[in-house]
Amino acid sequence: MSLPFKVVLLAGTLCSTAASAHEFSSGAVVIDHPWARVTAASAPVAGAYLTVTNTGSEPDRLLGGSTPIASRIEIHQMTMDDGVARMRLLPDGAEIAPGATIELAPGGMHLMLIGPDRQLVEGDSFKATLEFARSGTIDIEFVIQRTALGGATGDGEHAGHKP
Amino acid sequence: MKGLRLFRLAVWAAVFVLGGFLLISMQFPESQVGRQTTASGTAKVGGPFSLLTPAGKRIDNQSLAGRPYIVFFGFTYCPDICPTTLFELTDLMADLGPDADSFEVLFVTVDPERDTPAALSSYMTSFDSRITALRGSATETENTLKSFSAYAKKVPLETGGYTMDHTAGVFLMRPDGGFTGMMDMHEPRETKLEKLRRLARMANTVQG
Ligand SMILES: [Cu+2]
Numbered sequence: 119m120s121l122p123f124k125v126v127l128l129a130g131t132l133c134s135t136a137a138s139a140h141e142f143s144s145g146a147v148v149i150d151h152p153w154a155r156v157t158a159a160s161a162p163v164a165g166a167y168l169t170v171t172n173t174g175s176e177p178d179r180l181l182g183g184s185t186p187i188a189s190r191i192e193i194h195q196m197t198m199d200d201g202v203a204r205m206r207l208l209p210d211g212a213e214i215a216p217g218a219t220i221e222l223a224p225g226g227m228h229l230m231l232i233g234p235d236r237q238l239v240e241g242d243s244f245k246a247t248l249e250f251a252r253s254g255t256i257d258i259e260f261v262i263q264r265t266a267l268g269g270a271t272g273d274g275e276h277a278g279h280k281p
Numbered sequence: 282m283k284g285l286r287l288f289r290l291a292v293w294a295a296v297f298v299l300g301g302f303l304l305i306s307m308q309f310p311e312s313q314v315g316r317q318t319t320a321s322g323t324a325k326v327g328g329p330f331s332l333l334t335p336a337g338k339r340i341d342n343q344s345l346a347g348r349p350y351i352v353f354f355g356f357t358y359c360p361d362i363c364p365t366t367l368f369e370l371t372d373l374m375a376d377l378g379p380d381a382d383s384f385e386v387l388f389v390t391v392d393p394e395r396d397t398p399a400a401l402s403s404y405m406t407s408f409d410s411r412i413t414a415l416r417g418s419a420t421e422t423e424n425t426l427k428s429f430s431a432y433a434k435k436v437p438l439e440t441g442g443y444t445m446d447h448t449a450g451v452f453l454m455r456p457d458g459g460f461t462g463m464m465d466m467h468e469p470r471e472t473k474l475e476k477l478r479r480l481a482r483m484a485n486t487v488q489g
Contacts, residue, residue, distance in 0.1 A: 155360070155361075155364060155365070156364075156368070157364065157407075158357070158364060158367070158404045158405070158406075158407035158408065159403050159404060159406045159407050160400065160403040160404060161357060161364070161404060161407075162357060162358050162395075162400075163357075163358050163359070163360045164360055165360035165361045165364075190440075192438075192440055194360075196361050196362070198449065201432075201448050201449060201450050201463075202432050202446055202447065202448055202449065203359075203361075203362045203446065203447060203448075203449040204436075204446045205359075205360075205361070205444045205446075206436075206444075207438050207439050207440060209439055224361055224362075224365060225361065225362070228360060228361055230360050231360075232442075237407075264368060265365075265368075
């Protein structure tokens with residue numbers, strides 16, 4: 119759990135300039151750096167990630183979303199237990215306490231696009247709408263990256279540059 | 282002061298013991314890993330299996346004899362860890378260059394029901410062409426999992442459809458089909474590269 123978290127923190131730092139241009143808000147909710155992982159040819163699903171901050175004084179809840187490029191979006195939780203990876207649906211979505219930030223990041227929570235109508239290619243982007251219990255709907259745009267850092271795969275420190 | 286000195290002494294003792302251990306494990310990498318595995322109670326890894334490539338070629342532990350290889354389990358309906366592993370292996374193999382020709386890389390689907398040969402062959406075009414997807418019948422898949430002491434289980438999702446719980450690590454196998462260790466995608470890139478280089482060297486040793 120600690121590594122994906124670290125990666126997100128790093129991504130947050132490195133992308134801080136880009137993030138200002140890649141931030142969406144509605145009501146009390148702020149969405150930062152929504153990105154989706156590149157997919158393999160004809161992959162039947164895609165993983166998408168983002169950070170949500172609740173700037174309000176009431177709890178809110180990410181309920182789900184939709185995108186024109188996939189049949190639907192589900193909220194999933196990954197866990198790794200004794201070397202076994204498990205993915206479960208979060209039927210009630212993800213709660214964001216007042217003032218809190220939640221991270222959807224590799225190895226943890228993700229949005230899963232079911233049945234994308236195209237291969238997700240690095241550098242492309244696509245629109246989506248997220249639905250919140252209190253703040254309503256927010257239109258956002260996912261950028262497509264190879265990793266959380268947007269560079270080559272690998273651990274946080276080395277991603278993005280090759281020896 | 283006395284406490285501090287004792288502490289230093291303990292640290293140095295630990296350094297010597299650890300250093301000695303590392304030295305031994307570098308000299309006898311295979312046997313050491315094997316012994317550790319048994320000692321920690323981890324089940325035996327390595328055994329017979331037989332699966333098909335998307336093109337219909339049969340690959341089994343016999344046909345791999347004499348070549349080191351890498352095995353990992355996954356499925357194409359996996360959005361997170363499986364594509365990450367495949368993309369990462371692709372990058373690592375690019376870094377290794379011709380060294381990556383010295384071992385086989387096998388991606389075994391735990392979801393033969395949805396991962397048809399056609400689906401797999403299309404999916405694999407996005408990764409290093411030296412990575413081979415393998416698929417078997419339900420029984421063949423089950424037997425392969427058993428041979429690697431790996432786990433996979435079909436789990437229905439409330440929204441319809443299903444997902445697969447599965448062992449996520451990457452198995453590193455010696456030319457004689459014995460297990461030499463795991464590679465975790467969270468390890469530093471250099472560690473992963475060194476593990477793969479070591480695997481490549483095993484191939485060269487066998488040839489020479
Ligand atoms: Cu998912």
